[in-house]
Amino acid sequence: MKKRSLMQRLLGAPYILWAAIFIIVPLIIVVYYSFTDSAGNFTLDNIKGLAGYKDIFLISIEYSLIATVITLLISYPFAYIMSRKKESTQRIMMMLVMLPMWMNLLIRTYSWMNILEKNGIINNFLALIGVEPLKMIGTPGAVIFGMIYNYIPYMILPIYSVMAKIEPSLLEAAEDLGSNGFSKLRRIILPLSMPGVVSGFTMVFVPSVSTFYISQKLGGKIMLVGDAIEKQIQSLYNYNLGAALSLVLMVLILLSMALMKKFAGDSGDNILV
Amino acid sequence: MKKNIIELKNISVKFDDDVILDDLSLSIGDGEFVTFLGSSGCGKTTTLRIIAGFLEPDSGEVFFDSKNMSGVPPYKREVNTIFQRYALFPNYNVFENIAYGLRVRHVPEAEIKQKVSEMLTLVNLEGFEKRHISKLSGGQQQRVAIARALVLKPKVLLLDEPLAALDLKLRKDMQNELKNIQKALGITFVFVTHDQEEALSMSDTVVVMNEGKVQQIGSPIDIYNEPKNAFVADFIGESNILDGTMKADYRAYFSGREFKCLDAGFGVNEPVDIVVRPEDVDIVKKGEGMLDGIVTSVTFRGVHFEIIVDIGGFKWMIQTTDEHKPGEEVGLFIEPDAIHVMKKSKYSGKFGDYSSYSDELDTLNQLPEDEDDE
Numbered sequence: 091m092k093k094r095s096l097m098q099r100l101l102g103a104p105y106i107l108w109a110a111i112f113i114i115v116p117l118i119i120v121v122y123y124s125f126t127d128s129a130g131n132f133t134l135d136n137i138k139g140l141a142g143y144k145d146i147f148l149i150s151i152e153y154s155l156i157a158t159v160i161t162l163l164i165s166y167p168f169a170y171i172m173s174r175k176k177e178s179t180q181r182i183m184m185m186l187v188m189l190p191m192w193m194n195l196l197i198r199t200y201s202w203m204n205i206l207e208k209n210g211i212i213n214n215f216l217a218l219i220g221v222e223p224l225k226m227i228g229t230p231g232a233v234i235f236g237m238i239y240n241y242i243p244y245m246i247l248p249i250y251s252v253m254a255k256i257e258p259s260l261l262e263a264a265e266d267l268g269s270n271g272f273s274k275l276r277r278i279i280l281p282l283s284m285p286g287v288v289s290g291f292t293m294v295f296v297p298s299v300s301t302f303y304i305s306q307k308l309g310g311k312i313m314l315v316g317d318a319i320e321k322q323i324q325s326l327y328n329y330n331l332g333a334a335l336s337l338v339l340m341v342l343i344l345l346s347m348a349l350m351k352k353f354a355g356d357s358g359d360n361i362l363v
Numbered sequence: 364m365k366k367n368i369i370e371l372k373n374i375s376v377k378f379d380d381d382v383i384l385d386d387l388s389l390s391i392g393d394g395e396f397v398t399f400l401g402s403s404g405c406g407k408t409t410t411l412r413i414i415a416g417f418l419e420p421d422s423g424e425v426f427f428d429s430k431n432m433s434g435v436p437p438y439k440r441e442v443n444t445i446f447q448r449y450a451l452f453p454n455y456n457v458f459e460n461i462a463y464g465l466r467v468r469h470v471p472e473a474e475i476k477q478k479v480s481e482m483l484t485l486v487n488l489e490g491f492e493k494r495h496i497s498k499l500s501g502g503q504q505q506r507v508a509i510a511r512a513l514v515l516k517p518k519v520l521l522l523d524e525p526l527a528a529l530d531l532k533l534r535k536d537m538q539n540e541l542k543n544i545q546k547a548l549g550i551t552f553v554f555v556t557h558d559q560e561e562a563l564s565m566s567d568t569v570v571v572m573n574e575g576k577v578q579q580i581g582s583p584i585d586i587y588n589e590p591k592n593a594f595v596a597d598f599i600g601e602s603n604i605l606d607g608t609m610k611a612d613y614r615a616y617f618s619g620r621e622f623k624c625l626d627a628g629f630g631v632n633e634p635v636d637i638v639v640r641p642e643d644v645d646i647v648k649k650g651e652g653m654l655d656g657i658v659t660s661v662t663f664r665g666v667h668f669e670i671i672v673d674i675g676g677f678k679w680m681i682q683t684t685d686e687h688k689p690g691e692e693v694g695l696f697i698e699p700d701a702i703h704v705m706k707k708s709k710y711s712g713k714f715g716d717y718s719s720y721s722d723e724l725d726t727l728n729q730l731p732e733d734e735d736d737e
Contacts, residue, residue: 263450267464
């Protein structure tokens with residue numbers, strides 16, 4: 091047990107206060123509303139009522155999983171190539187990857203609406219070359235695409251930063267001992283980049299599964315969990331059901347994070363020398 | 364009949380405008396312990412990497428066992444490397460690190476176990492199989508690196524300054540261990556270092572390099588006793604390097620007088636560089652030697668005293684077990700076989716006496732040395 095001086099305790103106090111007010115209290119409120127009805131009596135009806143939302147939960151998970159996996163498949167090779175380039179090139183590439191993040195998510199998504207809609211930029215171009223307009227807005231593809239586009243930097247950057255730490259001499263040693271490209275990837279690069287992959291996976295999956303804006307703007311009638319929660323709270327003023335939905339979503343996210351940590355193996359101690 | 368297992372022919376490497384290797388050619392005999400010796404930037408590590416296959420030369424060829432290695436990647440060469448900072452895989456324990464090369468070759472499990480065990484015994488790390496490499500000391504990591512390379516029984520082992528990160532005592536122990544391993548296995552070792560003592564003590568052949576060129580190749584004794592030019596003379600051991608003239612065979616002129624020496628084959632009155640090693644000079648009473656001078660400084664080194672004697676402005680260094688005092692007037696006695704004569708080279712005049720008596724100062728100042736001309 092570390093002995094903390096009074097001074098140290100005082101310095102920590104503002105953060106503890108902040109955490110209490112803005113993190114813990116809201117969580118308690120969500121839990122409270124989940125298990126009470128509008129009169130404040132304890133009830134399990136909210137939880138039971140979630141049965142009807144089963145499909146929405148499933149679609150949300152499905153879309154965000156697909157989006158995350160595709161994002162991973164694109165980001166992994168990209169991050170690797172980036173990590174092997176020379177310093178100055180890496181910096182430029184990093185800037186380009188991060189550039190979209192300087193814009194607000196709402197604006198980014200809204201722009202894609204302009205591009206993908208019925209008389210948007212793509213369809214106008216297709217009309218010029220005599221092709222029938224494509225239906226893009228309102229499809230699952232558009233929603234998944236929106237997730238990928240918005241969150242891909244969050245996959246590239248953690249993977250890249252982990253890969254950049256892999257010393258070139260390790261890969262040379264692997265080659266020296268007989269590994270060609272694929273063997274190096276399987277035995278050295280993949281295991282050592284896992285912490286980055288787990289990190290990236292989490293940072294894309296979590297916001298994707300809980301989004302409401304992307305599905306509203308690009309998904310037309312498609313409704314995800316985030317939309318359901320927003321509807322309950324904003325339009326229907328049904329705080330109880332909204333809270334229950336939120337609670338289940340939170341549990342879901344925590345479970346998937348725990349699963350991923352397990353899957354990544356013991357990345358607890360620093361395995362990157 | 365000793366064959367050359369590695370031949371380098373006219374290797375040149377440029378990086379932007381810097382010449383790293385300049386038309387370098389050399390051969391390495393099978394089963395030898397060869398050391399590339401030189402200071403940082405001389406091109407020794409680059410040469411090693413070319414042999415390993417991590418770098419393709421801009422021009423020139425590499426032959427391994429008489430086969431041209433152009434374009435052959437490292438994983439196809441029967442050469443293994445010990446890297447300077449070991450490059451052990453952090454995601455594997457000791458056993459798996461050593462087994463890596465065997466697994467890549469799909470060697471059966473039982474054989475892997477047996478070979479790894481043998482290696483662990485060879486490098487004195489029995490029982491360390493499950494140890495994580497981050498929990499190893501520098502010396503242990505080094506031995507894992509050696510085991511990992513040798514388990515594949517390469518024809519040639521390349522070592523890139525492997526002992527640089529170890530402390531003195533450990534380094535000397537490892538030098539012995541490496542030498543023993545090399546003798547026991549009969550593998551050709553190509554060793555890179557900037558430490559001349561290391562090179563002299565371990566090698567069968569030393570390749571002294573500077574500025575991308577080979578300065579001299581020879582056995583440690585030859586390199587020490589018969590340096591070819593002023594650079595080698597200065598780099599290996601301590602030397603007094605003087606400007607002189609060969610009056611005739613066996614007669615050298617320097618420091619204002621003639622000396623009998625053992626070298627011949629130079630032109631009459633040809634200007635030469637004269638090398639006299641500090642330990643080969645005796646300090647005698649003034650007037651009883653060939654030269655007279657004054658002691659300017661005395662440093663005790665444990666093994667001997669290092670005494671600087673000023674003779675006509677040129678500061679000689681003498682190593683002797685007798686103590687003398689600064690200010691003392693003494694004589695220097697130089698036997699014929701203490702004098703070594705070298706042809707002039709581009710390095711003449713760059714090294715010379717001990718007026719600054721510090722290697723760093725010498726290179727920093729780069730002043731023409733205070734030499735004695737007649």
